[in-house]
Amino acid sequence: MATGADGSVIGVAAGGVPLPGEGEIYALAVVPGARRRGVGRALLTAAGERMLCFGATEQRVTLPSERDPSLPFFERLGFRPLGPTRLNRAL
Template identity: 40%
Template sequence: MPVRLREFRLEDLDEVMRIELSSFPFDAYDELTFIQLYESCGDLFLVAEHEGGIVGYSVTCVEWENGVPVGHVHSIAVDPAFRRRGVGRALMEETFRRLRSLGVSEVRLEVSVSNEAGLRFWRSLGFEPVGVEKGYYADGSDALVMRMRLM
């Protein structure tokens, strides 16, 4: 399925929120969080368009750990009607390309230990579990911390 990737714009917020709420109904980011991520992450906040509508997004920031830049995937979601068609993979591959151009050699993320589809997706991209964050989510559930080397 052909999608066009581009950087997020504030006028995309309603469509991103629609996808966020359909993907994470119990632990969704709010609009203010997305605006803050947009201001912090800039051109690493991407959307995927298909036939004029947004069908997915990803937001990653560069953070510093021990003086080294590390990519941190804050969120990714694809409209349920467009899942398993390569949209998420395309978003992440473009994110990885941009991170490499910034000299980032490692990416990390947190994913719910009960999110089997998410765990499969991240493993298929090369992420490996490195720890658990107890009580990470609003409902008290744990997150698996995963990392991947880019270079």
């Protein structure tokens, strides 16, 4: 979870390691007013560091559609396609 200067929640990430070695991002959200400020990147990095503690060697995410607006964000952070809506990157 990320909070703003006033203590309000501005972003959240949820993930786990459902299969040995495979970290999975279940949710990543940042309030519109806090986007493009590194909040999503920080949350994704923190989730990846936590996944490493549980033996993950890669991080995966499934997007709702091939045209999901978050696709460029994930691509900039090194995610590559496994399928039309499934991406992964090495941790």
